[in-house]
Amino acid sequence: MSVLPLAALSVKSPAGPAWEFLVLFLVVLIGPPLLEKARLPGIVGLLIGGYLIGSNGLGAIGAGNTTIPELGQVGLLYLMFVAGVELDLALLRVHRRAVLSFGVVTFTIPMALGVIVGISMSWSVAAALLLGSLLASHTLLSYPAVRDAGLASHPAVATAVGATVITDTASLVVLAAVSGTQVSGGSPSSIALQILVGLAVLTVFSLVLLPRLVRFAFRHLGTGRIVRYVLAVTSLLAAATVAQVMGIEGIVGAFFAGIGLNRLVPNEGPLMERIDFFGSAVFVPVFLVSVGMLLKPSVMVEPETLKLAGLFILASCGGKLLAVLASKRSLRMNRSEALLVLGLTMPQAAATLAATIVGYDIGLFDQSVVNAVLVLILISIVAATLLVQHTKSAVSPVRREDALGKRILVALQDTAQAPIGFAIGAKVAAPDGGVVRALLYSFRANAAIMEQRLSELHRDGFALGIDVDPALLVHTSLAEGVIDAAAAEQPSLVLVGQRSAAAHPTLGGPGEAVAAAISAPVAILLGDVERIEEVVLVRRDHAPDSNDGQVAAIAAELARRVGGRGITVYQLDSSRSRPDVAPGQLWIASADSGQLNAAPEPPAGAAMLLVLQPN
């Protein structure tokens, strides 16, 4: 019998990238669910896990490790990018007055309290300003719970969400300014000039140049989902680099890049889903774990740290409470709504952490401040979570009609109509940051053939810079299939493609059947046009409040979105003959059944969009 040479076996202590990433991802995997079981936010699990694996804890990740902190920095950029890209700018516009007033108040009060706290502790002005700004920002950590309760469109919620833009932008501007004064030499005027020029360059790059570049790239490079995702990540890194080159913190650039790409990355689109996925799975957790690695419980329980944390909590949570109380009357909020807004604006996380880490990295804050801010973050998150849990049921949801371009369903029978259908969809969706979704109708017998055509739809969408995420609609009836799909998708507008008026009877055809069954506006697309050279709006005189008047308003809005300023109007009256539609034209008209029945067949190279009265 041979003896196994066990003595010759060597077992090394684990080290290297594989070990470090294993430990990291175990924390990401196990940390949040463990804490959530204890009814605490998952973020706390990541922070504690980070502490445990870091050099202050069990030391699985050594103090000299740079990989995880650097990946954490990318996570921080990603977090700020997502904050910018997820903002609902349409909602922000609707409630702009309330957003503006509340945003200024909920930034100014905690900011002032933070500065007072800093100055009272003999901090430098720069440190006190940075403290004020980090206490004045907030992160919408409670928003998913509020959204899931159906309160996303509630004016109070929309106001709190919108105010985040003001608080976080202002906080990041202060951060840029303060870090500029600390990092660059020179006189205050030269530093102010540097920051102003830097912000101007960053604004032009992120809000003007970047969207155009990305739109161009989406059209010409973005024919695959991986490419589109990598383009988004490249954009955020490019904006962060431009910011750093101009002497501004990279997170400001990442946030601006998010706002710049806001319209190109619809919140409900596949690209946003992918951005969210990688952010939630990797980048953001890694950032939080890397922050946890800074935790030093021995410092956290020091009286000095606890004193600081107490003051920070008072200034931040107290400031947010005062802001809500100050705005309660002017925003006409009842007690529950006010508490809900407080629950939304109280959590401190993304911008707070970002500013704190930057403050630490530039030597403005020491570890006591970092740990005190971490205490503030934990307390504010837990308190806000509990507050929202208890108040959301007391606030009544407000039914808000979706914006016209929020979710557009383009139902086609013929892929030849895809370019014009998607072009109209993309233009209508753009102002609302909406998504366009394509459905290709097929009888069961033809399904296998039509499946192959989905790739054509994909390509047609990418050529316009949008991801239409096409699906096959297999049903015995086009109308019933679209009605079923509409029930699932809850579209804000349905375009039903019909190659020619002769294909179906327009009166009682699938378009009208869909319009009769769903509440969203429906438009029938007749014909196809390779390039829309002119948009013509057919107008008739209606009483504005009548059903016909409402449909006419939708038709006018569609014409305005598709044609921009260059649309022409065809005034229809009984004395006039039927219009002549010329190639290159897209005619848009409101239609009742009578008109549908008499709808002219557009000539080759021209199209008509007939808007129907919704149910």
Added chain:
Amino acid sequence: MLLALRPRRGFGHGIERVSGRRFRWSGRPALPVAAVLVALTVAGCSNRNSSPAAGTFTPRVPGVLTVATALIPTTGFWDGTSEHVTGGFEYELARDFARRFGLHSVHVEIEPFQRIVSGHLDGADLALALISPTAERKQHLDFSDAYLDAAPTVVARTGTEIPDLAAAQQMRWGALRGSTFDGIISHLIAPDDPIRLFSHDAQIEAALEDGAIDAAVFDMPYAVAIARGSGGRLRATAQLPVDESIAAALPRGSSNVQAVNSAIHAFTADGTIDALTRRWVGTSAADAENSIPLLRTEL
């Protein structure tokens, strides 16, 4: 009749009014931003010394930063003599610390390296002597965050090539007694001949130039400084795959660690460390990590 249509800003049907304009800030949000920029100027006017938010430094001798180091001169890091220090990276770093902490002078004390790393700072507030934090040293000292990355770097006579581990093993190696390099050479290179230990870096440099040894290991910035100061006779030939850094050592339990950390963060962020490296150690030291080849130590 075709009429030019003025774009409408809304539509009915109970759907919210949404203008088609691109989202733009109105003028009013510029107000807080302007206020912030005014505040900036105030922040810019404030001096850039440490504030309590960045930790408080309490020197043992009021107004004086007492620094311990091992040897003067140490090429590029401590220039001049122990009686009259004329410059060097770590000396200037000490002066920057003093300025940031509002202290009026720097007092330098010389202690043997072995005594420093075993925790004997003899009244100094901190030690700056190319010290790498190790677990063993942390039992006797507190360390600041690193102010330089310092991968162990091989210095050899110009013209000596070390293409691979096998070649390295056949060479005669030297190291400073009490440093971490003895263990690093034994562990990573495992040379055929025993490692010669020296009491001072200057002795190692002389042994290299005389041909008594073929190669020695130093912290990267110091290796670059030695090569620079040798007039071309010595060269930083290869870096070893070990993460090492150089940090300030403070007495165990010192309350000044956070203030020193904040100062190092500030000096890294504002380019002070980089400028000191370029001035005293050499431009090549700042880029050494990318320019010195890595010696693979696993076959």
